[in-house]
Amino acid sequence: MTSKPAKTPHDVTSKTVVDLRQLSFSYDLQETKLDVLVDVDLTLNQGETVAILGPSGSGKTSLLLLLAGLEQPTSGAILIDDKDLAKLDADALADLRRDSLGIVFQSFHLVPSLTALGNVMLPLEIAERDNVEGKNAREVATTMLERVGLAERGGHYPTQLSGGEQQRVAIARALVHTPRLLLADEPMGNLDAKTGERIIELLFGLNRESGSTMILVTHDESIAAQCQRVFRLQQGKLVEDAPHAVST
Numbered sequence: 160m161t162s163k164p165a166k167t168p169h170d171v172t173s174k175t176v177v178d179l180r181q182l183s184f185s186y187d188l189q190e191t192k193l194d195v196l197v198d199v200d201l202t203l204n205q206g207e208t209v210a211i212l213g214p215s216g217s218g219k220t221s222l223l224l225l226l227a228g229l230e231q232p233t234s235g236a237i238l239i240d241d242k243d244l245a246k247l248d249a250d251a252l253a254d255l256r257r258d259s260l261g262i263v264f265q266s267f268h269l270v271p272s273l274t275a276l277g278n279v280m281l282p283l284e285i286a287e288r289d290n291v292e293g294k295n296a297r298e299v300a301t302t303m304l305e306r307v308g309l310a311e312r313g314g315h316y317p318t319q320l321s322g323g324e325q326q327r328v329a330i331a332r333a334l335v336h337t338p339r340l341l342l343a344d345e346p347m348g349n350l351d352a353k354t355g356e357r358i359i360e361l362l363f364g365l366n367r368e369s370g371s372t373m374i375l376v377t378h379d380e381s382i383a384a385q386c387q388r389v390f391r392l393q394q395g396k397l398v399e400d401a402p403h404a405v406s407t
């Protein structure tokens with residue numbers, strides 16, 4: 160067992176990928192507001208694996224929505240790859256999401272009219288990256304479907320798949336273009352223990368292979384312990400655990 164985090168191709172530069180500056184976020188309710196995040200500061204570097212823990216309702220999903228530019232801060236700033244999200248127009252934000260982010264949310268948002276393979280190919284086609292390492296989008300997407308254990312399900316539509324299978328298609332779609340920043344909201348939520356383990360291995364494997372940064376929302380302390388950094392959301396604040404030996 161070693162406390163040394165896995166080396167990534169980006170260790171040398173330690174580039175900042177996520178920079179939250181005094182980030183606060185509230186939901187406006189009818190007569191009041193609900194403070195979810197209060198003056199959160201956070202800097203994450205390229206290649207880091209990060210777990211976010213916290214009780215139900217503590218704001219974990221809200222934090223991921225903010226990072227994806229799908230909610231706007233009440234105050235403070237969110238910088239992804241040195242770009243202040245508040246200064247990007249809708250097109251630039253869409254470009255950033257397409258080029259740099261992989262997002263796995265609790266609801267899968269699969270396109271119902273596309274097969275599993277079609278859904279996984281989508282990010283590659285949109286990004287016009289048909290020629291990834293000399294392979295076309297279909298081959299790359301097929302390989303990713305195999306890696307999530309769905310080689311036989313490529314031709315099935317979302318309604319023909321179980322919840323756990325749809326979850327894995329969503330994970331394959333989020334990973335297929337090797338995003339620099341992966342946001343995953345309880346990606347094992349719908350999966351049995353063995354399949355969940357396989358997905359976790361895949362996520363950490365891709366982090367090692369590509370040097371991507373991964374933010375993993377989870378309720379599972381043993382999965383959190385596999386991440387290099389562990390944060391807990393408590394009363395709107397992100398509190399980091401003391402450095403720990405990364406369990407594998």
Ligand SMILES: Nc1ncnc2c1ncn2[C@@H]1O[C@H](COP(=O)(O)OP(=O)(O)OP(=O)(O)O)[C@@H](O)[C@H]1O
Pocket residue numbers: 186187193195213214215216217218219220221222
């Ligand atoms: N659209 C919304 N409007 C108003 N309040 C909301 C909205 N979405 C979430 N909330 C509230 O904001 C708080 C944070 O919600 P969030 O979904 O971020 O928590 P969470 O930590 O991800 O919870 P869980 O572990 O149950 O998924 C909760 O109290 C929730 O009720």
